Amino acid sequence: MFLFYFHNSLYLQSFGNKNKNIVANISYIAFREQFVKYGCFSINQVRIWQSGFDENNFTRWCGQGLLIRLRRGWYAFPECRKIPDFGRYIAGKIYKPSYISLHTALSFYGMIPESVVSINSVSTLKTTSFSNDFGEYTYQSIKPSLFFGFELKKTSDGRSIPFATPEKALLDLLYLYPMYKTEDDMADLRLDEDFLTENLNADRLHEYLSQYNSKALETRVKTMFKAYGI
16 A cells, blocks of 8 residues: 555656646747747846746746846847847847947948957947857947937848948047047058048048037047048
8 A cells, every 4th residue: 555655656746747847848838939039038028928927937948058148138049049140130139229330330341450259339328248148249338419320231031230330330439439549549440441432421421520529539530531641
């Protein structure tokens, strides 16, 4: 009798554990079906979907390799690593409003020779940085009045990335890095002279420059043009 009860208890315990696993798997499957289309998503989006969602699932699923933590409150699915430009895409999602600018944008346009590892953006929020499986992300703070001069670039799968125009990326750099002030400093940037003379939109640059309302920046722009014989 005792032996029967003992085996029965083991069976029920085993069945219960399997049942819990099945429920957990169904929960993840339902979650994935709801959010995989977004690529990356926030806790707030999940709360809207299910107000009583157990947020301990995030820790468990990250530990199981089913999710990637991007920063506090933001996640993505691991297969997103295979999506071209997904690392750039999430830059404007996990900290917004923001757009990609500075060295990352200058490298993208071929205006500087260096390949930039981190993704540099500007934002009206405070200066900060994040690190995750997709790379290093830095955000420089600018005034709300200077949050302009970007366009939406499409990825291969149709997602949109806020990206500074070449002119705005250059002005953001000279504005946020005032150590570039002499001709030698400008030469150290190693800007592509062909791009500056053939592709840079001078009218747009001066239109943007007027909105900064900064005499110091105007001086640095003149010094840059002089350094490259423009």
